[in-house]
């Protein structure tokens with residue numbers, strides 16, 4: 001294609017010379033006729049259109065260039081281009097392949113053939129002999145891509161193809177970027193240096209849904225829900241809802257709530273914003289934090305029942321102010337009103353502020369966002385905070401059952417079956433042990449021992465837990481027996497003294 005373009009170029013140069021002569025010799029009307037004829041001739045010899053995409057425009061890096069670069073990287077690998085460059089940026093988890101200078105690559109889209117070419121131009125020296133340089137951040141080399149195509153495909157290219165290239169490039173860049181975890185628990189210096197309200201580090205948690213030990217049906221339900229959410233752009237816009245979803249993870253300590261968050265983040269390839277409510281001064285601080293979060297992210301509030309007292313005040317007030325049970329149930333609107341009064345009074349973080357954070361008008365400042373609360377005590381939370389629509393899915397993380405144990409055995413011991421499994425299954429039906437404790441017993445501390453030692457250790461731990469549970473329940477029963485005896489004795493005494501009082505007054 002390059003050779004034929006050179007030939008066409010020299011023919012065009014000849015034609016241009018003729019055109020220049022015509023322009024000088026002939027009057028306007030004749031020139032007009034020649035002009036239309038010229039365009040036809042031009043199109044006949046060179047029916048191509050060229051678009052240039054520069055790396056920098058007006059001194060700023062051009063986002064489209066970088067997306068094109070990424071897109072062509074995938075094409076060049078597929079089409080075996082000869083001269084490629086490999087780069088790795090700080091925020092990318094994999095290498096990026098791109099075309100070297102002067103390399104060409106062809107692409108096809110909806111029947112249109114396109115030729116991409118990479119260019120590099122060194123900026124000319126200025127009069128003082130120094131190389132021109134617009135700013136420190138702009139390199140002295142000017143890089144660009146040109147795309148050449150037949151003009152009959154102009155509409156396809158400008159209307160659809162370039163959009164397709166940018167979307168593909170953006171999506172590949174998103175997949176390749178390093179995930180981050182952000183925390184709002186920053187030192188004063190951090191704010192002082194204007195680094196924003198969130199501090200980030202790379203997120204490299206290995207948890208996935210494959211390694212998460214839980215009931216397989218429940219796991220599948222969660223995965224399906226996440227898939228539907230991530231593909232739900234059109235659906236959310238059709239029903240007029242902000243594109244976000246809330247998950248409440250509840251259950252005893254060590255049942256995998258934090259592990260589940262990591263698995264969700266890895267599944268969706270989202271960043272995590274770990275929101276520490278105790279570091280938030282007031283409602284407006286919470287709003288600012290929200291505004292600094294990006295789309296495609298998970299906002300997490302762990303142990304929400306312990307974070308701040310968002311419930312106590314309101315419940316006490318409600319008891320004073322309301323009498324009927326129905327009113328007690330109707331928590332939402334009154335909670336917001338009461339908490340907003342509280343807010344005006346004290347300028348603190350309130351339940352109302354948090355509710356606004358989750359689904360107020362400002363919560364729509366980013367797209368594709370997941371909000372997760374975790375708690376060990378679901379019953380302690382204000383119903384308004386976790387009602388469906390705010391926390392769309394309530395996920396119970398429970399004690400380790402046999403199916404979950406099998407996942408842990410595969411993770412930790414690399415076994416899918418063993419003669420000791422039935423015994424363990426029986427014990428797990430009788431004993432409540434968290435996946436965390438089960439996992440601890442399955443850790444191969446001495447590699448020469450093999451799985452048998454770990455499984456024996458687990459059986460021993462389960463037996464001990466069973467014994468303890470039996471002992472505890474016996475003690476509890478005994479206590480209850482004693483209590484009921486005491487109550488009986490007290491009530492007979494009360495009846496007797498009531499009888500003697502009656503006699504006395506008679």
Ligand SMILES: Nc1ncnc2c1ncn2[C@@H]1O[C@H](COP(=O)(O)OP(=O)(O)OP(=O)(O)O)[C@@H](O)[C@H]1O
Nearest residue numbers: 211212213252253254255256257258259435436439
């Ligand atoms: N369901 C699970 N699947 C796989 N590993 C688990 C699971 N639950 C717990 N673990 C293991 O136990 C450790 C502690 O679990 P995790 O921190 O996720 O529990 P948690 O429910 O968040 O606890 P807490 O309520 O105390 O914060 C994890 O590092 C993980 O290795």
